[in-house]
Amino acid sequence: SQWFSVLSQVHASTEQEIQEMHDEQANPQNAVGTLDVGLIDSVCAADNPDRPNSFVIITANRVLHCNADTPEEMHHWITLLQRSKGDTRVEGQEFIVRGWLHKEVKNNPKMSSLKLKKRWFVLTHNSLDYYKSSEKNALKLGTLVLNSLCSVVPPDEKIFKETGNCL
Numbered sequence: 001s002q003w004f005s006v007l008s009q010v011h012a013s014t015e016q017e018i019q020e021m022h023d024e025q026a027n028p029q030n031a032v033g034t035l036d037v038g039l040i041d042s043v044c045a046a047d048n049p050d051r052p053n054s055f056v057i058i059t060a061n062r063v064l065h066c067n068a069d070t071p072e073e074m075h076h077w078i079t080l081l082q083r084s085k086g087d088t089r090v091e092g093q094e095f096i097v098r099g100w101l102h103k104e105v106k107n108n109p110k111m112s113s114l115k116l117k118k119r120w121f122v123l124t125h126n127s128l129d130y131y132k133s134s135e136k137n138a139l140k141l142g143t144l145v146l147n148s149l150c151s152v153v154p155p156d157e158k159i160f161k162e163t164g165n166c167l
Contacts, residue, residue, distance in 0.1 A: 035064070041120075041134045042099040043081040045074065057081060058100065075161045098122040103130060 010018060039059045046054040046065065053074040057064040068074035082097075102116040119130040120138065127145050131138040 035059070040081060043078050044099065045078065071162050096123045096125065098134075100134070101130075 040057055042058040046056050048054055053068040053071055055066050055074055055078050068077055101121045103119045104114045105117050107113050107115050120134040122129045127143050129143045130141050132141055
C-alpha cells in the first residue's frame with residue numbers, strides 16, 4: 001500500500017512537484033542511514049547488464065548496490081568514493097589504484113587445483129603489493145616488482161566510463 005500511495009502521489013504531480021519530492025529525498029537530513037567512508041574497502045562498477053550504471057560499495061561487513069542515472073554519474077561516484085578512502089600514498093609512495101582482488105594460490109604443488117585468496121592490492125608505478133587486509137598496518141604478503149619490461153598505463157577512459165572496468 002505504501003508503494004501504491006507513492007505512485008499515486010507521483011502520478012498526480014506536476015514536473016515541479018516531482019522535482020521538489022526528489023530534492024527533499026536527496027536532503028541529507030532525510031537519510032535512512034549513513035556509511036563512514038573510512039570503512040569502504042572498495043568501490044567498483046557492477047557487471048550486471050540488467051542494471052546499467054550500477055556499482056557496488058564494499059565494506060568489511062556488507063556490500064551496497066547502487067545505481068546512477070548515467071555512466072558519467074556512476075564514474076563520478078566511483079571516483080569520489082575511491083578518493084575518499086584516504087590519501088594517495090602508501091608507505092610514502094604514491095599509488096595509482098588499490099582494491100580487493102582474488103589471487104590464485106596452488107593448494108598442493110603435486111595437484112593442479114587452484115584456490116582463490118582475497119587480497120588487498122596496491123598498484124604503484126614501481127610495484128604491485130598485496131596485503132592480507134585493507135587496514136592501515138596490515139601485513140604485506142608479497143610484492144610484484146614492475147621493471148623496465150613492465151609498464152602501468154591508465155585504462156581506456158571510454159571503457160572505464162561505460163563499465164567501470166579497466167580491461
